[in-house]
Amino acid sequence: MPNAPHLDDIDPFAPTRRAITEPDPVHAALRAAGPLVQVNAPAGGPAWIVTDEALARVVLADRRIAKDPAFAPPGWDRHTAGLEQTAAEQPSLTTLDGPEHADLRRAHAPLLNAKRIREQSDRIHAIARTLLTELAADGTNVDLMAGFTTRYPLTVLLDLLGIPLDHVDQAADACRQMFSAEPGERGRAIAALSELAASGLGDGSQGLAAELRDRAPVGTTRDQLQYHLFALIFAGQLTTDAALGILIARTLVDGPHRSRVDEGETGELVRETLRLYPPAPFSLWRFTTTEIALAGTCLPARAPVLVDIQGINTDPARSPGPDLAFGAGPHFCIGAQLAQLELRAVTTVLRTDFPDARLAVPFTELQQISIGGLQGSRLTTLPVTLRG
Ligand code: HEM
Incomplete structure (x- = not known):
């Protein structure tokens, strides 16, 4: 059986910095090499990247390709690879598969489905309006990457979960700490966020944290529940934060907006932004549990596999239709409805409440950086004049 081409000269996991208008050449190069390509994994050895949409959808639904880091290559260092603990050590939506994963999804799903999220619409718009109004009072030009894009999704999440909002700063610090190169720091950040989540679980709590506790599969321990809330x-936060910067820049690219807000156009702007700048440019790691043939290549058991979401979404030959920004299959993003409402709300609030809002620097001068690994790009700064 032939082997997938091995791209030795391309590192898809390297940190990057480029203008907002500049496409990432790595994804085009991966796509050009074939539907399945082999690269060097950050934690050592080969990794296989799927660049074809039809094959990606098959892989994302294939039960023989698991999320559980227990199937990672034996030599991989968990921290270098950015992996969670194994499903046995820390069961979670992102480490479980099969019936156990389905049980945990069933516990989460009603909390975050379209109807429940629609019911939160006024509240989410109000949070966007309040935070932007506070920032507008701070001065003429504000950097929304520093003052808004982290704070807003965290405020929405804590509010939904029933966690007191005076914990937002602590939560923001812990989210930043998750990217520390020091493994101990990351562990402390997970502990801090899990601990913070516990404050949504007190007697009489009304938020989704308490609801998840009541719906969690039988036998779920308190630690496991807190880890689900941390997740x-x-x-x-991570994904919506990155998406917000790009979306706001694209919302304001044509200067002040004084026409009526068109809901259909706002929805399209959000979908298009997520397609072109997917905050998760790759899927999370998956591992073959047995020998598998993919696109004519035989992958051994314990082979690490990724889907190139960004490359597939931005393929010029792709037909219009649902893209992979939120993944596909059993692990499809559980927060997709919430994220899209948060994003639409910001565009709407900017257009209705801040009709004079505009970028304080030319759009083409905005820079996006990625710290590498599987992380997406985030704008470095987003200077905006909100009023006047
Ligand atoms: C624009 C924002 C977002 C994007 C682009 C995004 C993207 C994704 C993608 C691509 C996956 C699938 C990963 C894979 O299969 O390997 C995923 C899964 C997940 N997302 Fe999101 N996400 C976003 C917002 C959110 C929000 C707001 C939440 C929480 C409320 C959330 C929670 C999760 C969880 C828990 C999973 C794991 C689901 C599972 O494995 O069953 N995401 N997301």
Whole structure:
């Protein structure tokens, strides 16, 4: 059986910095090499990247390709690879598969489905309005990457979960600490966020944290529950934070906006932004549990596999239709409805409440950076004049 091409000269996991208008050449190069390509993994040895959409959808639904880091290559260092503990050590949506994963999804799903999230619409718009109004009072030009894009999704999440909002700063610090090169720091950040989540679990708590406790599969321990809450906070902040910067820049690219807000156009702007600048440029790691043939290549058991979400979403030959920004299959993003509402709310609030808002630097001067690994890009700064 032939082997997938091995791209020795391309490192898809290197940190990057480029203008907002500049496409990432790595994804085009991976796509050009074939539907399945082999690269050098950051934790050593080969990794396989899927660049074809049809194959990606098959891989994301294939039960023989697992999320559980227990199937990672034996030599991989968990911290270098950015892996969670194994499902046996720390069961979670992102480490479990099969029936146990389905049980945990069933516990989460009603909390974050379209209807429940729609019911939060006024509240989410109000949070965006309040935070932007506070920032507008701070001065003429404000950097929304520093003052808004982290704070807003965290405030929404804590509010939804029933965690007191005076914990937002602590949560922001812990989210930043998650990217420390020192493994101990990352552990402390997980502990801090899990501890913070516990404050949504007190007697009489009304938020989604308490609801998840009541719906969690039988036998879920308090530690496990707190880890599930940590995962929602961290996954929900990281991605939405990155998406917000790009979305706001694209919302304001044409200067002040004084026409009527068109909901359909706002939804399209959000979808298009997520397609072109997916905050998760790659899926999370998956591992073959047995020998598997993919696109004519035989992968051994314990082979690490990724889906190139960004490369697939930005393929010029791709037909319009649902993209992979939120993944696909059983691990499809559980927060997709919430994220999209948060993003639409910001564009709407900027257009209705801040009709004079504009970028304080030319759009083309905005820079995006990625710290590498599987992380997406985030604007370095986003100077905006909100009023006047
Ligand atoms: C624009 C924002 C977001 C993007 C682009 C995004 C993207 C993704 C993607 C691509 C996956 C699938 C990963 C894979 O299969 O390997 C995923 C899963 C997940 N996301 Fe999101 N996400 C976003 C917002 C959120 C929010 C707001 C939350 C929390 C409320 C959240 C929580 C999760 C969780 C818990 C999973 C794991 C689901 C599972 O494995 O069953 N995400 N997300």
